[in-house]
Amino acid sequence: MVHSSRRRNFNNKKKGHEPRENKWRDDRDAPGNQGYREVLKENEKYWEYYKQQNVFPLEQFDEFKAALQRDLPVSFRFQGCHKDREQLIHEMENRFFGKIVEAEDTAVCVPKSLPWYKEAYQTPMSRTAVRSHPILAQLHNFLVTEAELGNLSRQEAVSMIPPLLLAPTSEHYVLDLCAAPGSKTTQLLEMIHENDENPKGMVIANDVDMKRCYMLIHHTLKRFRTAACAVTCEDAARFPQIADSDGGLIQFDRVLADVICSGDGTLRKNPEIWKKWTPQDGLGLHRMQIAIARKGAQQLKVGGRMVYSTCSMNPIEDEAVVAQLLRDSKGSLKLVDTSKMLPELKRENGVNQWKVFDRDMKLYNSLEDISEEKMKKVIVPSLFPPTEEEAKEMNLHYSMRITPHAQDTGGFFVALIEKVDESNFDGSAANGPAWKKKKMFKDEPFTFLKLDDERWHDIRNHYGVDESFKYQNLFSRRLESNDANSRQLFYANDAIKNFVKENMAKVSIQNAGMKMFSRTEGKVENTRFRLSQEGIRYLFKFMNKQKVKIGAEDMLHMLKSEENLVPLEKLTCKGDVRKQQNGTVVVYCDEDEPVCTWVGYHTIAPYISKEERLHLLRMMGVDCAEIELLMKSKRKEKAAQDREAAWARKEEEAKASGEPSTSSDAACAALEAPEENIQEMSEVKE
Numbered sequence: 001m002v003h004s005s006r007r008r009n010f011n012n013k014k015k016g017h018e019p020r021e022n023k024w025r026d027d028r029d030a031p032g033n034q035g036y037r038e039v040l041k042e043n044e045k046y047w048e049y050y051k052q053q054n055v056f057p058l059e060q061f062d063e064f065k066a067a068l069q070r071d072l073p074v075s076f077r078f079q080g081c082h083k084d085r086e087q088l089i090h091e092m093e094n095r096f097f098g099k100i101v102e103a104e105d106t107a108v109c110v111p112k113s114l115p116w117y118k119e120a121y122q123t124p125m126s127r128t129a130v131r132s133h134p135i136l137a138q139l140h141n142f143l144v145t146e147a148e149l150g151n152l153s154r155q156e157a158v159s160m161i162p163p164l165l166l167a168p169t170s171e172h173y174v175l176d177l178c179a180a181p182g183s184k185t186t187q188l189l190e191m192i193h194e195n196d197e198n199p200k201g202m203v204i205a206n207d208v209d210m211k212r213c214y215m216l217i218h219h220t221l222k223r224f225r226t227a228a229c230a231v232t233c234e235d236a237a238r239f240p241q242i243a244d245s246d247g248g249l250i251q252f253d254r255v256l257a258d259v260i261c262s263g264d265g266t267l268r269k270n271p272e273i274w275k276k277w278t279p280q281d282g283l284g285l286h287r288m289q290i291a292i293a294r295k296g297a298q299q300l301k302v303g304g305r306m307v308y309s310t311c312s313m314n315p316i317e318d319e320a321v322v323a324q325l326l327r328d329s330k331g332s333l334k335l336v337d338t339s340k341m342l343p344e345l346k347r348e349n350g351v352n353q354w355k356v357f358d359r360d361m362k363l364y365n366s367l368e369d370i371s372e373e374k375m376k377k378v379i380v381p382s383l384f385p386p387t388e389e390e391a392k393e394m395n396l397h398y399s400m401r402i403t404p405h406a407q408d409t410g411g412f413f414v415a416l417i418e419k420v421d422e423s424n425f426d427g428s429a430a431n432g433p434a435w436k437k438k439k440m441f442k443d444e445p446f447t448f449l450k451l452d453d454e455r456w457h458d459i460r461n462h463y464g465v466d467e468s469f470k471y472q473n474l475f476s477r478r479l480e481s482n483d484a485n486s487r488q489l490f491y492a493n494d495a496i497k498n499f500v501k502e503n504m505a506k507v508s509i510q511n512a513g514m515k516m517f518s519r520t521e522g523k524v525e526n527t528r529f530r531l532s533q534e535g536i537r538y539l540f541k542f543m544n545k546q547k548v549k550i551g552a553e554d555m556l557h558m559l560k561s562e563e564n565l566v567p568l569e570k571l572t573c574k575g576d577v578r579k580q581q582n583g584t585v586v587v588y589c590d591e592d593e594p595v596c597t598w599v600g601y602h603t604i605a606p607y608i609s610k611e612e613r614l615h616l617l618r619m620m621g622v623d624c625a626e627i628e629l630l631m632k633s634k635r636k637e638k639a640a641q642d643r644e645a646a647w648a649r650k651e652e653e654a655k656a657s658g659e660p661s662t663s664s665d666a667a668c669a670a671l672e673a674p675e676e677n678i679q680e681m682s683e684v685k686e
């Protein structure tokens with residue numbers, strides 16, 4: 001992102017300019033960040049539209065408006081395994097909440113857990129305010145390192161609802177049709193891992209936008225390493241039927257259609273919407289939304305459930321889409337009554353009646369009102385509310401709308417739909433405007449290991465891997481002829497392996513499973529393959545060599561050491577470690593937390609990130625305040641360097657094009673993925 005003072009100069013803004021009432025200097029980290037540009041938080045059409053729609057009692061209108069004009073509270077969610085979550089929540093509450101209360105500062109609030117999701121927290125303070133307050137800054141520091149590791153995710157409160165309603169289990173096959181940037185994908189993955197570290201189920205996360213797929217892989221999934229996920233890049237409205245290994249078709253237990261929408265419930269964090277919103281935003285997306293929802297329903301098995309959700313409160317994008325889906329299904333789909341689910345969540349029931357306006361707020365009561373030919377393409381029959389008879393069958397009130405003022409969140413809509421019967425549903429007729437896909441990367445083939453592969457012999461012998469380990473689920477991303485040179489070996493569970501093998505020719509699969517081994521060229525080790533920390537999670541229990549149980553003191557010594565290389569001489573475990581071959585050695589105090597290390601002739605080095613070290617120390621009850629501070633200053637330094645570099649690039653681009661720069665730096669920075677996480681995708685020149 002761009003350094004603020006330079007941005008101000010570039011935009012010719014005066015320094016020291018104070019925001020006026022009802023204007024907002026948006027958060028520098030906000031998605032779609034426009035810098036410190038002022039935004040007038042007014043839009044007459046928007047206010048009038050929602051006064052007319054009756055999606056919440058009209059007497060609440062002033063509260064609705066006031067909530068939308070306030071900054072969005074910060075919310076975050078603890079994720080990862082149950083034990084870690086509990087311990088981290090305990091640490092956060094113990095270390096910071098007391099101090100915040102003691103400070104008796106009225107400007108500071110203790111984050112509160114959401115009444116309907118106890119592992120998620122919300123604070124009415126904006127992100128900028130949190131970072132600039134001395135006590136909250138420490139808490140922020142703690143949260144940032146845990147977020148880096150994927151133990152915590154900053155996510156809008158309302159966006160946590162769809163996975164909670166879908167409630168997938170470890171056996172479920174889940175399709176997330178519009179997945180990027182992936183906060184709900186992570187939540188779904190976490191749920192299928194909740195009671196089983198190595199679930200039989202899988203999540204296929206799809207997005208039509210290649211750049212956003214890339215973000216999903218290298219930023220979101222990087223933090224939640226799993227063998228049970230694949231990322232595909234397809235138009236959801238045309239998502240292909242997935243082949244199963246037995247020659248049949250895969251039908252999913254759960255589908256999430258968190259579709260593209262006008263985002264008019266995200267005004268509090270997307271300032272652009274204030275200026276641009278008209279009713280046309282919803283009208284323009286309606287057909288695409290129906291097409292995606294229909295394709296999602298087609299992929300469901302009988303008894304399976306789909307969530308249709310939008311971050312818009314507009315019935316044209318919400319109930320009208322669900323109503324058309326139900327109409328088309330001829331009784332194969334039913335809305336599920338969600339009124340008893342998440343009882344503490346305040347919501348409005350879905351509505352049976354709404355009004356259809358065009359871009360200029362002209363009201364259309366029925367199709368007969370349309371005189372102009374060109375409007376017939378815009379105002380289509382499915383925009384209108386159901387007849388009284390249809391409404392009785394549809395139960396649109398079973399769906400829910402979250403209004404911003406009900407519990408200080410963004411606006412959101414969710415419908416839970418169940419497939420009750422296959423016979424009348426013709427998903428193949430699902431058609432919508434086609435998405436023009438821009439191809440950036442060539443999909444490298446997935447080549448799975450065979451028993452006689454010498455790499456497998458090498459790995460099996462070196463790590464003493466048990467016969468029961470599924471070597472056939474290891475793969476590289478190279479053509480078979482070129483495979484021996486692959487730098488990395490990945491691992492997928494059976495469901496993902498079968499999905500990939502059967503479908504790689506017809507589905508654009510960008511990523512699957514997780515990295516387990518990297519090739520090494522060093523002289524120290526006796527294997528060509530180094531084990532990665534995320535790979536241990538799966539391999540550890542199959543390993544009979546290259547692992548050593550050590551005492552807590554040795555572990556602390558290694559993790560706390562300022563030098564990465566720790567002399568073996570200083571550790572009591574040196575004898576046991578020296579019995580292993582040089583290279584990767586896994587050490588552990590507790591079998592649940594094995595740590596990958598690198599052992600040389602005289603030294604041992606934990607082969608994990610700084611954040612991971614910090615997390616392990618926290619889990620061992622160590623006070624990490626000093627290390628956190630040190631890391632914070634390094635992070636700041638790095639962020640400043642990145643900002644400068646991004647800004648320099650932007651200026652270069654602007655100079656080259658002769659146009660003033662717009663700020664898509666967030667996206668720019670987000671696309672810089674560390675090379676080691678890339679599944680050997682190669683760029684294709686178009």
Ligand SMILES: C[S@@+](CC[C@H](N)C(=O)[O-])C[C@H]1O[C@@H](n2cnc3c(N)ncnc32)[C@H](O)[C@@H]1O
Pocket residue numbers: 159177178179180181182183184185206207208209212234235236237258259260261292435
């Ligand atoms: C509301 S966002 C999804 C947010 C995501 N579910 C999450 O929780 O992070 C909508 C996504 O739909 C994607 N999208 C838009 N049209 C699509 C299509 N036809 N097929 C698949 N994805 C689409 C966009 O690229 C965008 O990433």
